[in-house]
Amino acid sequence: MLWPRLLWSVAAPSRRTPPGRVPLSCPRCPVPGRPRPAAILLLLSAAAGGGGLVVWSRLRAQDGITEGGIPAGGVTEVLAHRSDNLRDKFVEIPCSEDYDSHKRFEGCTPRKCGRGVTDAVITREELIFPSFFCFLFQASILDLHSGALSMGKHFVNLYRYFGDKIQDIFTEEDFALYRDVRQRIQQRIAQVFGISSSAMYLTKPTFFSRMNSTEAKTTHDEYWHPHVDKVTYGSFDYTSLLYLSDYSEDFGGGRFLFMDADSNKTVEPRAGRVSFFTSGSENLHRVEKVQWGTRFAITISFTCDPEYGIGDPLLG
Template sequence: MAPQRRGAPKAPEGSGAAGRRRPNSTKHVRAAREVRRKWLGTTILGACAVLAGLLLWSSRGGDDDVTEVLAHHREILPGRFIEVPCSEDYDSHRRFEGCSPRKCGRGITDTVITRDEAQRIRSIAEKGLSLGGSDGGASILDLHSGALSVGKHFVNLYRYFGDKIQTVFSEEDFQLYRDVRQKVQLTIAQAFGINASSLHLTKPTFFSRINSTQAQTAHDEYWHAHVDKVTYGSFDYTSLLYLSDYLDDFGGGRFVFVEEGANKTVEPRAGRVSFFTSGSENLHRVEKVHWGTRYAITIAFTCNPDHGIADPEFM
């Protein structure tokens, strides 16, 4: 016969031992549940905070190496100028007294070009770029040379499209382009204390349209830091006219002046003009565009008349 199993001895009835154990056990269970609830709540809050931070970073499109915003997209600046020491880049080029940079720096203004003018000049870019566009998301349109991004290459839109150009653009478009260029030229001359007539438009001066499409060629990799005077020897003064709004039309895409440990940025705003001397004192880059479409026009000036180009003429 199988041995009988003995259970745990029962507490004497009415002794109260069993009754004392049950409440203590219940308290431990409740305490454990409370700890789990608090831990879960803390974990969820932490995860939400991390997610919110990631979403904020993504929506702003910001790089974590930017330490100062020189111009916020919501503010309207009558004019802001920051002087910086000139680099030696200009010493290896022919100097033109009264024009070649002796005073170097960077400026921003929102009162030279109206938002209406910015919208109208953006429509010129939209019409021209509708004829082509890069496969890699960074497209250019140069009304001077006729260069237009198409797929992975460039074409001369005046030769490629011929008489069709007259149905795309108008004389009013080109006149507006010339007027805006002249306003930017006067702004730069006043900021640096030089005669506007000593400045000459130079190449490349072009519209840019950037979206988040992955780069297909080296021409699409617009985000690398560079020096305009090194890249384009003719540049003495560089300007950008923004034709769309940061965080309204696109995310990322801020303009960044690269400085050791203290990068500074300009947030684009339609009608905003950002300008600077073109040497190494203004090493810069553009952040990658994460969403939307960023429109701008780069307008460059030289002090050397041999490197000057004429305004585009309507055909």
């Protein structure tokens, strides 16, 4: 059983919480509360300061496709069922032309495009991240690189807000796990797409997300809009999503959907499952609205352009 699920069951009881779970609390997790103006990093200033957190706000620009549940009449194929335990599922698809309008980096920029799912790169048991999860109970997005935490209508910059104290709040173990997981995903992507892992760079934003059925407080919380990551985030060439909770056990709705011309193809989240794909419009996608419970995931993305590369998030 996963810690996140246990922690969440205490923090936000759900009708799905099975009885008899060990009650856990987060004693080390301080509440930022309503931030002092000096400590606030609004989304815009974060973005102005070098890219920052773009996330879902920009997705609105690509609206116009049915939202919420899967559209009636839309044929849906399941690429990965929650109960599957997949080693290396991969579907190749033709690349879009999106990459032509960006500088090409041979040996990295996608020539082979597609989407893959694996349950064999990360085990469910290792996905603990307790110090990150403390904050995710209070926020919908935690951007590890910038420290931006979205809380209701506000963005708080955790690194500025807590300063040196952040080292007492976040643990090095969580950052080390993040680095390890990032590396393993990067290697898998490189292997599947036939490129060199050293030609890929982590890019921003890289963030934890919490999605539930409560009304979006701001447009940043509107995770369900169809979008193309390369359009939304610019620097992305390869997107990966690491799921931390289970579809239909921890939450309902919230499936990931590739929106192809002929059909939708779903990936049902499963804790430890990595879904990865080339970031161009060959992989238009969205997330179904969550109907109940809480869905946790991490978006970890890569660019081929060293100019947009970032280092691993660091503690302090």
